[in-house]
Amino acid sequence: MFKSKIKWIKKSENEALILIALDGTFGSLPGQFFMMKSGDFPVIPRPFSVYFEDEIRGETLFLLKPRGLLTEEALSWQIGHELKLKGPLGNPIPVIEGANLVAGGSGYAPLHFYGSKYGYKNFYLGTTSKEEADFLNNLPNLKITCGPLVVTERFFQDNNEGAVIACGPTPMLQHLSEQYHGGSVYVSIEERMACGTGMCEGCAVKLKSGEIKFVCKDGPLFDGKEVDWQWLT
Numbered sequence: 195m196f197k198s199k200i201k202w203i204k205k206s207e208n209e210a211l212i213l214i215a216l217d218g219t220f221g222s223l224p225g226q227f228f229m230m231k232s233g234d235f236p237v238i239p240r241p242f243s244v245y246f247e248d249e250i251r252g253e254t255l256f257l258l259k260p261r262g263l264l265t266e267e268a269l270s271w272q273i274g275h276e277l278k279l280k281g282p283l284g285n286p287i288p289v290i291e292g293a294n295l296v297a298g299g300s301g302y303a304p305l306h307f308y309g310s311k312y313g314y315k316n317f318y319l320g321t322t323s324k325e326e327a328d329f330l331n332n333l334p335n336l337k338i339t340c341g342p343l344v345v346t347e348r349f350f351q352d353n354n355e356g357a358v359i360a361c362g363p364t365p366m367l368q369h370l371s372e373q374y375h376g377g378s379v380y381v382s383i384e385e386r387m388a389c390g391t392g393m394c395e396g397c398a399v400k401l402k403s404g405e406i407k408f409v410c411k412d413g414p415l416f417d418g419k420e421v422d423w424q425w426l427t
């Protein structure tokens with residue numbers, strides 16, 4: 195693992211999302227992630243997707259959603275706080291010309307990086323509050339749902355066609371994979387991880403073919419139509 199310090203930190207008004215910029219760039223591509231540990235805080239490293247790598251400013255950004263031990267501790271982080279990192283890990287998202295993007299919550303992170311770098315046809319983002327929606331409304335023509343209208347329903351209402359790349363809660367990825375017939379569905383899966391490098395077998399995903407794959411080593415992007423969702427959920 196290597197060390198980096200927080201250069202700046204921003205929180206959404208309701209503290210439901212945290213954006214941190216780390217000092218340095220590490221050659222990451224959209225879809226890749228880092229295992230992250232906070233100083234001596236006693237939890238094993240957790241995986242976080244790169245939100246953006248800014249080569250001009252020399253910063254790497256991550257979007258964290260407070261929901262557990264590390265991400266709730268992150269609410270107290272300040273500029274200069276030291277993090278330990280391993281990465282970039284995982285396979286980059288391949289460039290798919292004119293792909294639609296669908297993100298839910300912190301699933302916005304890898305797709306924000308992808309969309310900023312390669313562009314998109316339509317970009318749908320599901321949030322749970324107006325504060326989150328305002329905080330993340332930073333790419334052109336984002337179609338943001340907030341609250342009860344599920345982001346996938348908004349996506350289907352627009353009769354989209356062509357490939358879709360999605361990241362977010364597992365039920366959202368499953369719904370999209372099973373109900374979308376306008377093109378390929380690629381899903382970035384956020385399974386629990388321990389090692390991040392294919393050693394612990396903690397992030398297994400079963401395919402309909404019966405094959406077992408690992409999110410950290412073989413993913414995090416999978417063909418949603420090949421995933422055995424019943425096994426995963």
Ligand SMILES: Cc1cc2nc3c(=O)[nH]c(=O)nc-3n(C[C@H](O)[C@H](O)[C@H](O)COP(=O)(O)OP(=O)(O)OC[C@H]3O[C@@H](n4cnc5c(N)ncnc54)[C@H](O)[C@@H]3O)c2cc1C
Pocket residue numbers: 227237240241242243244256257258259260261262263264265266300301303304383384385386387409414
């Ligand atoms: C490739 C990848 C990329 C990711 N990118 C991001 C990102 O950019 N931003 C982001 O916010 N998150 C991201 N995640 C998800 C994030 O890594 C997890 O949510 C992580 O667990 C958060 O750590 P934590 O210590 O804050 O929460 P944890 O303490 O790990 O808890 C997280 C959730 O899991 C539940 N939980 C805790 N222990 C267990 C258990 N034993 N069994 C079942 N449930 C349990 C908790 O109740 C809580 O709801 C990513 C995950 C992957 C795999």
Ligand code: FES
Pocket residue numbers: 386387388389390391392393394395396397398408409410411
């Ligand atoms: S996290 Fe250990 S095998 Fe994927």
